[in-house]
Amino acid sequence: MNLKRGNLIMVKIFIDAGHGGSDSGAIGNGLKEKEINLAIALDLREILNHKYKGHAIQLSRTTDQFLSLKQRTDIANQWKADYLISIHINAGGGEGFESFTYSGNYANKRKTNQLRGFIHDAIIKETGFMDRGKKEANFHMLRESRMSAILTESGFIDYQRDANMLKQKAFIHRIALGHAKGLATALGLRRKMGIKLGPVISILLKKGIHFGHLLKNIIRQLTVYWN
Numbered sequence: 001m002n003l004k005r006g007n008l009i010m011v012k013i014f015i016d017a018g019h020g021g022s023d024s025g026a027i028g029n030g031l032k033e034k035e036i037n038l039a040i041a042l043d044l045r046e047i048l049n050h051k052y053k054g055h056a057i058q059l060s061r062t063t064d065q066f067l068s069l070k071q072r073t074d075i076a077n078q079w080k081a082d083y084l085i086s087i088h089i090n091a092g093g094g095e096g097f098e099s100f101t102y103s104g105n106y107a108n109k110r111k112t113n114q115l116r117g118f119i120h121d122a123i124i125k126e127t128g129f130m131d132r133g134k135k136e137a138n139f140h141m142l143r144e145s146r147m148s149a150i151l152t153e154s155g156f157i158d159y160q161r162d163a164n165m166l167k168q169k170a171f172i173h174r175i176a177l178g179h180a181k182g183l184a185t186a187l188g189l190r191r192k193m194g195i196k197l198g199p200v201i202s203i204l205l206k207k208g209i210h211f212g213h214l215l216k217n218i219i220r221q222l223t224v225y226w227n
């Protein structure tokens with residue numbers, strides 16, 4: 001599943017912001033689904049690249065652009081992504097969050113549902129959305145992608161309370177953060193060094209350890225990290 005580059009394992013993540021261009025997706029409460037999907041996708045990429053490493057990311061779109069479903073899965077398949085995540089907002093009566101994997105029979109179904117579990121749970125935890133459950137469906141993005149895939153539906157655009165949350169940039173960030181944390185757990189992404197070393201240095205300084213010792217500890221930390 002993983003692509004080895006040197007001694008680093010690269011996980012290729014394909015992020016699909018649903019709809020776009022002439023296809024606005026669901027509309028409600030002054031919101032357009034295509035815009036929210038894109039905002040979440042761009043923020044998700046930002047968080048993954050800022051906090052984690054060992055992965056490569058490709059987005060289906062980074063602007064308000066129309067792409068057919070086939071174009072999207074073609075790009076992911078040609079790129080040989082290891083994992084596909086398709087981001088959507090729900091509509092049609094209801095509230096809360098649900099996720100989908102492919103309902104058919106396929107080789108890595110168990111693994112796909114296992115990975116989805118991490119992502120689903122992380123999003124519920126981060127957003128506090130009502131949990132509508134882990135579901136399966138015969139969606140193009142899930143069926144035609146050759147790698148494990150998940151489709152997320154983060155709230156209902158036509159439900160006032162969900163829509164009020166979706167209007168807040170801070171809440172969009174929470175959705176993206178939930179997606180990022182879940183992906184990191186599911187795909188085993190490593191945290192970036194800077195975040196880990198900060199606390200180590202401050203603890204060493206507080207303990208009054210002299211500089212030579214501090215350097216040795218930093219080097220030891222780096223060695224552990226790189227091994």
Ligand SMILES: [Zn+2]
Pocket residue numbers: 018019025026033088089
């Ligand atoms: Zn949609």
